[in-house]
Amino acid sequence: MANPERSTEMLWEPQPEPRRSLNLERIVRAAVELADAEGLAALSMRRLAERLGFTTMALYRHVPGKAELLTLMRERVHGETEADAGPARAAGWRAELEVWARDELAMYRRHPWLAESDDARHVPGPHTVGRFERALEIVARTGLPPAHVVAAVNLVGGFVGSTARQAAAEARMRRRTGVSDEEWWQDRDSLFAHLDRYPTLSRLYREGAYDTPPDPFEFGLQRVLDGVEALVRYESRDEKGCGVCGRPVDRGPAGRPRDYCSPACRQRAYRLRRGQGG
Amino acid sequence: MANPERSTEMLWEPQPEPRRSLNLERIVRAAVELADAEGLAALSMRRLAERLGFTTMALYRHVPGKAELLTLMRERVHGETEADAGPARAAGWRAELEVWARDELAMYRRHPWLAESDDARHVPGPHTVGRFERALEIVARTGLPPAHVVAAVNLVGGFVGSTARQAAAEARMRRRTGVSDEEWWQDRDSLFAHLDRYPTLSRLYREGAYDTPPDPFEFGLQRVLDGVEALVRYESRDEKGCGVCGRPVDRGPAGRPRDYCSPACRQRAYRLRRGQGG
DNA sequence: TCCGTCGGTGTACGTGGTACACATGCGGCA
DNA sequence: TGCCGCATGTGTACCACGTACACCGACGGA
Structure with a gap:
């Protein structure tokens, strides 16, 4: 469905657009706004065109299809804050990678539809690759072998994306139903009534496991970074200073x-x- | 959209069904088969009914809607192998949790649509909770505080799901286009032509970072478990013998x-x- | 005998992406 | 000045989706 050659071209060799009434820039911006405000499900070509004051098919004069539009939207938001974070380089790779991960999460929070849309085989644009490069740079300083550097960055990036996906699903449901996850689960007495037969679950629950749950992102991030750190230590075990x-x-x-x-x-x-x- | 009360009822208080021509059991089984074979996108009420030899609306006499059908499908496949894995209890929590994670991944591999479907707020059935209980049991033996036990299980479970999701997306794309991820990326020369300006990425690539990439599941699982292990050690640091x-x-x-x-x-x-x- | 209910049917609505034919207006050229 | 061709915007149409709703035959109990 998506046309990767066309995507690459639009991302990396953008044509200077004549200042017409309807143009790519306006379409992509409006699409991002709409998806930000109402979620990816609400982003249809019809609704988008309506919001811009054109017919649906007018969009297709500027964008090959919805898949390519999404590609452009992704690239656009990846470029949003790339310039701001002056890296505290002295702090060491772990602190920097933590900052990077938080920055990614912030992006996902601003644009929850990002997490819903990232299936795979997306042609990355300059800003998207730029973020990847930054992470590689940080992890490369650990001295890990190249394949492990890439794997570690993918692991951390994947973790952030996965967390964001769950958070986005929560927000989407809350908007659609007006009920938060917590409230929804609290209404499930008819389910809880059946859970006595699971001893460990019951015990942990009684012991307050669900009273003040740690933030999944913060908890998971520290575990994952600990894991990477363990790898770094292991790989450099013979050259310990x-x-x-x-x-x-x-x-x-x-x-x-x-x-x-x-x-x-x-x-x-x-x-x-x-x-x-x- | 989904009706949680109805879901709970169907999962935990199943009515003995009269042996009619069309019944819940047959519907759910056929739905799982269809989704296994052709992916979640191919599972429509129309196609499912057609495969069963009934009209679309006949399904609605047995299932409230598609959301509930998916809930039943999930529970069904979660029950598939629950009985087989005699836990090697002596091996210690880490080895057991590793087995658990692999078992989860195997389930996702048998039913790739599972990973596509798990948004949130799904009422779990007996088998689904059973799997969760098993993991809790394993991690509880580390002596971690209750909230951390739950968080650790969610982290590992989330990691498996996230990995499975990516794998499923790959498989789906390969089926739809006949092209594997690897082949697809190899065709992206017009993209690679632009990547020289990223020094770290280029260097890592030249150094073979992409020649024999580690399996993302195996790599990630070890990192995550290392992270959990570090937490276990940290939490019990004052009682080290x-x-x-x-x-x-x-x-x-x-x-x-x-x-x-x-x-x-x-x-x-x-x-x-x-x-x-x- | 009659009536309610259960299981199955057929039609219809509103949503989606987008193919295709058509209209309109502008720049370049004879 | 008149004409052509292209870029841009429009309108209609198709197919697939989930499912609401009205209907209909058959069967079991009163």
Whole structure:
């Protein structure tokens, strides 16, 4: 259905448009507004045309089809804040990747339809690739092998997208029914009446597992980053430097591997521990 | 749209059906078959009725609507293999959770439409809750606080679902277009021609990042489990026992925390290290 | 005998994306 | 000035979807 060659062309070799009444720019902007306001399901070619004051088929003079329109919408919103985040480069890869992930989530929050639409095989535009590049850059500094850098970025990106998808579904349902997820589940007594036969679930519930649930994004992000960090440590296990100055340490012929490169560093680490220990 | 009360009733208090020509059982089974074979998009009430040899509206005598039909389909396939996996309980929570996750993925692979359909607010049936209970049981043994047990299970479950969703999208596209993801991307030269301006991406590509990419499920699962494991370790950091025998160790007044509870254990650890070391 | 209910049918409505034929107006050229 | 061709906008039409609604035959109990 979607035409990838046409998409690539429109994303990477945009034609300067004559200033006509109806043009690509206006269509894409209006489409984003409509999808932002009422969700992806409400974005139909008819409704969009109506909002712009044209007939449905007029849109097809500027856009090959709905699939390509969505591609352009995605690229548009990916470009929104790319310039603002001056990266706190000194903070280390983990903090930076955390910022990146939060930034992605913010984008999904501004445009919940993004999460509903990302099936696959979408031609990325300059801004979309730019965001990917930024994440690669950050993770590449861990020293992980190239394939793992890409896999790690995809993992984190996928996690954000998946979380956003669930959040978007919640919001969509709330708008359509006027009922929040929490309220909806609270109304399910006829279901809960059957759950006594599950001992662990019942016990955890009684112990308050559902009283103050952690934010799924924050919880999951920390776990995923911990997982990546563990990989980084594992991959660089043979080149671990001094625990204080980071310089390589001599490996003794046997026995416990040394943590520090010199007695001076060892002493410094001791003083640090004692200082904060108390 | 979906009627949760009706769903709950049909899932948990199923009425014994008279053996008529058309009944719920036959409808649900045929629906699962159709969706398995041709994807969720191909599952329409018309097509389903046609396949069963009845008119479209005949289905509505047995099912309130399509949403409820999907709920019944989900529950049906969640029950498929629940009995088979005798849990290797001795292996520890991580190995068991890994088995659980793989089992979930296998279900998604048998029924790719599952991943396409799971928006939210779905009333779970006995088998669906059963699977959840199993995971909770496993993770509860880590000793994590209740809210974290639930969050961890949701994280892993969400990861599996998200991976399955992408895999399902790939399969759907391949069926519809006859082109695999890999082939499709290989045809995107007109896109790649623009990617030189992204230094990290280019470098990683040159270094073979895309030559033998790790399986996203396997890679991600290990990272996520590492993350959960890190949390488990962190939560139980104050009750860490002797590195050899597991008994609690005295904490000295200052200095480096001790790893062993006694000189005997320390010596044993040393011998173990030397034995496998040099 | 009659009547209510259950199961199945047929038609119809409103929604969607978009193919196709047509109208309109403008720029370039003879 | 008159004409052509193209870009742009229009209108109608098709097919597929979920499902509301009116109808109809058959069967079981009073």
